[in-house]
Amino acid sequence: MRRRTVLLASALGAFAARPALASDARLKVVASFSILADLASLAAGEHADVLALAGPDVDPHAFSPSPADARRCAEADVLVMNGHGFDSWMEKLARSGGRKARLVLATQGVATIRARAAHSHGHSHGHSHGHGAVDPHAWQDASRAAQMVRAIGRGLGEARPAASPAIAAQAARAADELLALDSWISGLFAPIPKEKRRIFTSHDAFAYFGARYGVEFRAPRGVANEGEPSPADLARIIRDIRRENAKVVFLENISSPRVIEQVARESGARVGGRLYSDALSAADGPAATYQAMMRHNATLMRDAMVA
Amino acid sequence: MPGPYDLLVAPFAEFAFMRRALVASVALALGCGPVGVFLLLRRMSLVGDALSHAILPGAAAAFLVAGLSLGAMALGGFAAALLTALAAGALSRVTPLREDATFAVFYLFSLALGVLLVSLGGTGIDLLHVLFGSVLAVDDAALVAIAAVATASMLAMAALHRALVVECFDPEFMRATGGPGAAIHAAFLVLLVANLVAAFLALGTLMAVGLMMVPAAAARFWARGVAGMIAVATAIGAASAYLGLVLSFAADLPSGPSIVLVAGIAYAASVLFGGAGGVVPRILPRAHLRG
Amino acid sequence: MIVLDDLTLAHERHPAVHHLSGRFEDGSLTAIVGPNGAGKSTLLRALAGAHRPSGGSLDLGGLGPRDIAYLPQQAALDRSFPISVIDTVEMGDVGRSGLFAALSGAARRRAREALAAVGLEGFDDRPVGTLSAGQFQRVLFARMLVQDARLILLDEPFTAVDQRTTADLLEVVRRWHDEARTVVAVLHDFEQVRARFPTVLYLAREAVGWGPAEAVLTPANQLRARAMAEGWDPEAEACSRGAA
Numbered sequence: 001m002r003r004r005t006v007l008l009a010s011a012l013g014a015f016a017a018r019p020a021l022a023s024d025a026r027l028k029v030v031a032s033f034s035i036l037a038d039l040a041s042l043a044a045g046e047h048a049d050v051l052a053l054a055g056p057d058v059d060p061h062a063f064s065p066s067p068a069d070a071r072r073c074a075e076a077d078v079l080v081m082n083g084h085g086f087d088s089w090m091e092k093l094a095r096s097g098g099r100k101a102r103l104v105l106a107t108q109g110v111a112t113i114r115a116r117a118a119h120s121h122g123h124s125h126g127h128s129h130g131h132g133a134v135d136p137h138a139w140q141d142a143s144r145a146a147q148m149v150r151a152i153g154r155g156l157g158e159a160r161p162a163a164s165p166a167i168a169a170q171a172a173r174a175a176d177e178l179l180a181l182d183s184w185i186s187g188l189f190a191p192i193p194k195e196k197r198r199i200f201t202s203h204d205a206f207a208y209f210g211a212r213y214g215v216e217f218r219a220p221r222g223v224a225n226e227g228e229p230s231p232a233d234l235a236r237i238i239r240d241i242r243r244e245n246a247k248v249v250f251l252e253n254i255s256s257p258r259v260i261e262q263v264a265r266e267s268g269a270r271v272g273g274r275l276y277s278d279a280l281s282a283a284d285g286p287a288a289t290y291q292a293m294m295r296h297n298a299t300l301m302r303d304a305m306v307a
Numbered sequence: 308m309p310g311p312y313d314l315l316v317a318p319f320a321e322f323a324f325m326r327r328a329l330v331a332s333v334a335l336a337l338g339c340g341p342v343g344v345f346l347l348l349r350r351m352s353l354v355g356d357a358l359s360h361a362i363l364p365g366a367a368a369a370f371l372v373a374g375l376s377l378g379a380m381a382l383g384g385f386a387a388a389l390l391t392a393l394a395a396g397a398l399s400r401v402t403p404l405r406e407d408a409t410f411a412v413f414y415l416f417s418l419a420l421g422v423l424l425v426s427l428g429g430t431g432i433d434l435l436h437v438l439f440g441s442v443l444a445v446d447d448a449a450l451v452a453i454a455a456v457a458t459a460s461m462l463a464m465a466a467l468h469r470a471l472v473v474e475c476f477d478p479e480f481m482r483a484t485g486g487p488g489a490a491i492h493a494a495f496l497v498l499l500v501a502n503l504v505a506a507f508l509a510l511g512t513l514m515a516v517g518l519m520m521v522p523a524a525a526a527r528f529w530a531r532g533v534a535g536m537i538a539v540a541t542a543i544g545a546a547s548a549y550l551g552l553v554l555s556f557a558a559d560l561p562s563g564p565s566i567v568l569v570a571g572i573a574y575a576a577s578v579l580f581g582g583a584g585g586v587v588p589r590i591l592p593r594a595h596l597r598g
Numbered sequence: 599m600i601v602l603d604d605l606t607l608a609h610e611r612h613p614a615v616h617h618l619s620g621r622f623e624d625g626s627l628t629a630i631v632g633p634n635g636a637g638k639s640t641l642l643r644a645l646a647g648a649h650r651p652s653g654g655s656l657d658l659g660g661l662g663p664r665d666i667a668y669l670p671q672q673a674a675l676d677r678s679f680p681i682s683v684i685d686t687v688e689m690g691d692v693g694r695s696g697l698f699a700a701l702s703g704a705a706r707r708r709a710r711e712a713l714a715a716v717g718l719e720g721f722d723d724r725p726v727g728t729l730s731a732g733q734f735q736r737v738l739f740a741r742m743l744v745q746d747a748r749l750i751l752l753d754e755p756f757t758a759v760d761q762r763t764t765a766d767l768l769e770v771v772r773r774w775h776d777e778a779r780t781v782v783a784v785l786h787d788f789e790q791v792r793a794r795f796p797t798v799l800y801l802a803r804e805a806v807g808w809g810p811a812e813a814v815l816t817p818a819n820q821l822r823a824r825a826m827a828e829g830w831d832p833e834a835e836a837c838s839r840g841a842a
Contacts, residue, residue, distance in 0.1 A: 066426065231552065232559040234443055235322055258444035265446075266323045348679060470697040473689055477675040483646050484692050484745075485663025491697075531725055532680050 027160055030076040032087035033060040034280040035139055036106055038290040040080050042174035043152040047160070047167050048078070053090070056280045056288070060087055069093065076101045078159045080152055083107050086136035104155030106148045110138050113207050137277065140209040142182035142294055146175040181291055182212075185298045189213050189305075196305050200241055200269070201250040201260070205277035215301065229259060241267035248272035248304035272304045318556040328442045328552055331453050331509045332566060335518055336544030338457035338502045341464040341537045343523035343544075345495065348475050348533070351406055352524075354392075355516045357414035358503055361391035363421030371424065377508070378448075385504045391417055392496040400489065442510045442552075442562050449509050456505040460498050464537075467494060472533055510563055517567035518544055525574040528581025543573050599624050600645065600661075600749070600780070604654035606837075607640045614640040616803045617654065617839055624659075625778040627771070629785045629795035629811070633823055636802045638784040639671055642753050645782065658749075664693035667747035669738055671754045671784075677727050683737055684722040687712055690744030705744075712743035715773075717766050732763035739767050750774055752783040756790075768794055788815060802826035 027048035031037035037052035044050065051072065054063040073079055073093045079101045081090040094103045115133040138144045153171025157164030189197060197215045199206070204219040218237055241249065241263070249260055249269045264271050275297050276287040287293035319325045346352060365387025366380040373379035391413045399409040445453075464471075470491045473481050481488040506515030526539035551566030558565075579586050600622040607615040614637035622628055630638045643649040644656055646668035658666075667690075687709040688701060695701060713719055716736040726734060735755065742750060752771075756764045771794070774781050785791050791798060791811060798814040800806040802823040807814035 064426075229441065229443065230559045230561050231318065231322075231325060231328070231443055231556045234324060235318070235556065238322065238324075258446065259441060262324050262444045262446065348676075466698060469701075472681065472685075473692070473697065475676070476679045476681055476686075477673070477689070479648075479668075479670055479674045480689065482648065483663060483666065483668045486692065486697060527680075530680065532682060532685070536680060 027078055027156060027163075028076045029078045029080060029156070030072050030101075031080040032082060032090040033063070033278070034058070035278070035290055035293070036080055036082055038280060039106065039139065039145060039149050040152050040156075042177070042290070043149045043171040044156055044167060045170040045174075047163050047170065048156060053093075054087075054279065056282045056285070058279055060278055063087075063089065065089055065093055070096065073101060078156055079103045080106055080155070082136055082138075084112065084134045084136035084138075102155065102159045104152055106152050107136075107138050108151045108155075110144050110147045110151070112136075112138060113211060115207075135207045137205045138208055139290070140206055140277070141212040142178050142185060143212060144208060145290065146178040146182070149174045149178060177291070181294055185213055185294065188298050188302050189215065192302065192305050198244065198246065199250060199301050199304060200237060200246055200248075200263070201275060206275075209297070213298075234259070234263060237263055238267045241269055246304075247307040250275045250300070250304070272307075273300050275300060314557055315553055318553070324443050324445075325552065325556065327445045327450055328562065329549060331445045331450055332442055332514075332518070332548035332552070333545045334453050334457040335502070335506050335510065335515075336522070336548050337541055338453075338460040339506065339515075339519040340522065340541030340544050341468075342460065342495075342499050342502050343519035344526065344533065344536045344540050345464075345471055345475060346499065346519065347523045347527065351410075352520055354406065354410050355499065355503060355519050357410045358388050358392055358500060359507065359516055360414045360421070361388040361417040362504060362507060363387075364417050364424055365390075367421050367424035371427065381452075381504055381508050384507070385500060387417065388500045388504065389497060392500050393493055396492055396496050397489070400492070442514065442566075445509045453505045453509055456501050460502055463494070463498055467491065468534070471495060514563040514567055517570060518548070521567060521570040521574050522547065525570070525577040525581075528577040528583055528585050531583055543570065543577075547573060599659045601657040601659070602654070603657070605644070605651055605656055606653035607637065607644050607649055608652040609640070611652075612834065613637075613652070613803060613837070615644070615801070616837075618801070618805055619654075620799070620805060620808045622780055622782060623797075624780055625775070626780055626797050627775040627795055628782045628797040628799055629791040630782065630799045630801055631785060631788065631791060631815075632801040632806070633826060636823070636826065638801055639753050641801065642668070642751050642782065642784055643670075645749070646751055661749055665748045666751065667742040667745040667749070668751045669742065669753060669755055671757075673738070677734070679726070681726055682722065683713065683718065683724045683726060683729070684709055686726055686737055687740045687744055690741040690746075693745060693747075708744050709740070712740035713737075715743055716740045716770060731758050732760045735759050736763060736767065739770055743770065748779055750779055750781045752781070754784050754786065757786070764790075791815065 026046070027044065029037075029040050029044060029048045029050040031040050031050060031052050033054040034052045034056050037050050040048070041050045053065060053069045053072070054060040070093055077100070079090065079094050081087050081094070081103065083105050084107060091103075094101065113135045115135040139148060150171050153167050153174075156171075157167045160167070194214065198218065199215055200218045204217065206215070206217045209215060210217045218240055240246075246267075246269055248271075249264045249267070250272050261271060263269075276293045280289065280293055281287040286296045319329055343355075346355060362384035365383040365385065367383075368387070369376075369379040369383025372383075395406070395409045395413045398404070399406040402409070470486070473486065474488055474491045478488055480486075481491075502519065503515055506518060510518070522540040522543040523536070525543050526536040529539045530536040547570035548566050551569040552562055554560065554569060555562040555565035577585065580588070582588060602618050602620050605615060605618045606613050614635075616637075618641070630641065632638055640649060644651065645658070646666060647663060648668075684706070688705055690712070691701065691705040691708065695705060710719075710722070713721060716739050718733065718736050718740065721729075721733070721737075726737065729737065739755075755767065759767075768790070771781060771783070783795070785795070792815060795811055797809065798811045799808045800814050800819050800823060803826055806823050807816075807819045
């Protein structure tokens with residue numbers, strides 16, 4: 001009788017020891033889309049395996065998760081989402097999937113900008129407001145991206161307390177890298193006079209970039225890719241381009257290219273390449289990581305301004 | 308307050324994209340007019356909408372094979388919709404299930420298939436959004452395609468006119484006199500699909516079917532014969548295109564819905580005031596004739 | 599000459615016309631009479647090429663679709679269709695000019711003459727939806743006049759039609775007979791048949807009588823016809839009768 005109790009106790013003890021073994025394995029992190037996944041990788045380093053549900057060149061607005069995605073979420077330790085209506089499907093997945101995963105809001109504590117109204121002006125406001133729809137594209141500002149990396153790091157640390165200090169240090173290093181990137185971008189635009197810092201593009205996703213680096217963006221309409229632009233919208237943009245003699249207009253890698261091509265044709269400008277707004281490019285493309293994406297976008301924009 | 312020139316002419320004078328939009332939508336009105344009238348007379352009004360969903364799996368399949376090529380997707384869409392139209396058309400002639408049920412089955416199937424194929428492609432790009440553009444984004448290639456389809460369609464419908472009238476009015480007579488009823492019906496479906504695909508390419512889903520059906524419905528209240536209906540429907544379609552563009556430019560509204568809205572207003576006016584069955588002429592007391 | 603040899607016409611395997619043999623001579627004027635469900639309409643449809651025999655044969659003696667004018671019992675056509683009287687009648691010209699060639703002035707003239715012959719002169723531009731039943735039937739007869747067919751099949755052409763129209767259209771039938779066209783009509787009114795139709799086929803799935811009207815329209819035949827069951831036999835087995 002006693003031997004059996006001892007056996008049972010040691011078996012139970014062996015079971016109890018298993019979590020300790022598991023904590024040596026890397027965290028399983030699932031991020032809603034590619035850019036967030038890259039930020040999470042920066043924050044976690046070797047402490048986590050990160051994958052994205054909406055991958056490179058996939059429009060997160062139009063993404064609709066499959067059962068396989070739900071399974072990945074259920075098996076994850078940490079889920080990372082952006083919030084502010086950008087990837088609300090992630091929230092649903094988190095709720096319906098396993099309770100095991102911890103949901104991290106990457107934009108926790110990050111100051112936001114209100115979404116632009118239907119008529120595009122040139123300017124955006126600098127502070128977050130409680131009312132009105134919030135523009136979710138905070139990562140377009142490298143300094144805010146640094147904050148996001150720190151927020152992700154905190155969330156990962158809470159999921160793996162044993163590794164928390166190491167993760168925090170990694171996240172701090174990554175945030176510093178992004179701050180360096182932030183300075184680099186500012187420096188890129190510094191020599192350009194304010195009147196020339198104007199970019200014509202088809203998609204209104206660069207409000208944060210514009211606010212941070214002093215660039216004015218003109219786009220036909222809308223924060224998301226919904227809604228047809230009105231002819232008055234196009235007319236305004238074409239007149240603007242003609243008036244300012246802008247030489248270059250931009251497409252983005254997810255929205256419909258035909259409208260902007262029409263605008264380019266009619267206003268005499270040329271299409272200056274693709275800006276990456278809501279997704280990274282494929283691995284062999286120019287924007288395979290967050291930093292590559294920001295450098296690519298900034299360089300293209302600077303080239304367009306001085307053209 | 309802008310003057311009539313500013314409202315009615317200036318947008319087209321100043322902007323090439325407005326001129327293109329006008330030419331494209333008027334061309335489409337010309338092509339869709341006759342087709343819409345016969346669709347209405349054969350009680351197939353919702354078939355246009357159903358076929359629009361059949362375009363998606365073809366476009367999705369083409370996208371999987373050839374990538375984001377508008378020409379390939381248009382071709383694939385055309386093939387898929389045509390297949391659906393012919394199969395459903397044949398089945399509704401030969402089986403007890405009539406057109407409405409047969410087409411409903413096919414369109415639901417195509418829709419599901421299309422969604423499946425799009426998800427297989429994995430990029431999640433909104434295929435419909437990419438494929439079915441806006442009237443403001445009509446480029447040279449699309450304009451040529453639309454003009455070609457409209458011209459060919461008008462010529463073909465003129466040649467088929469009498470045959471279609473017989474087939475619609477008295478299909479038993481067509482059969483009994485040895486007429487090629489099935490072939491006529493098939494030719495009509497081909498023209499229908501061609502016009503729909505051309506319209507989608509340029510104008511998007513809403514506008515395409517709207518431009519086909521609403522003017523035809525309005526025309527019913529003005530004309531007593533099929534030829535008259537076609538003339539009126541085409542005129543209403545073209546006028547709606549022009550006025551819709553004017554309205555959308557002036558009021559900063561999206562153009563596709565504006566055009567269909569104007570057509571809808573024309574329909575309402577026709578229901579009320581149309582000479583052939585309008586409400587008001589029937590209610591108003593008028594002196595009767597001598598004989 | 600149209601020859602029926604042991605002809606069986608079935609609906610879902612139940613015979614509507616059962617082992618019928620006989621012939622319609624060229625230029626004959628035949629009335630088909632019989633109880634409901636006796637296969638009269640089905641026989642006419644077979645003559646018009648719309649129903650395939652399930653047994654036996656039907657030889658039209660070389661007549662093709664262009665030589666046959668067929669007026670079904672219930673018109674499957676859409677009365678609300680926006681078409682005028684003259685365009686409807688002109689349709690009859692399809693055998694001559696086809697569906698795609700432009701219609702000649704001669705075609706329109708033929709149509710007008712046909713309208714006059716049925717008493718609808720001046721009705722050219724009226725939409726068919728505004729006509730009475732009688733007027734519409736006249737239009738369909740006018741169309742058949744234009745068709746200029748050698749075989750004319752009429753399925754209960756005078757049901758729901760007024761007396762004056764009936765009389766006028768029977769005149770058209772007489773004219774066709776005078777022109778040596780073969781006319782076969784399904785009718786219900788025995789008096790009408792006795793007065794106007796020299797040949798009668800009394801059909802009750804099988805031939806009760808087929809020959810001169812006086813010989814066929816007898817009380818004895820009426821009794822025999824009445825004995826025919828109207829409904830399908832749910833327990834019928836496969837028929838093994840061959841040609842008589």
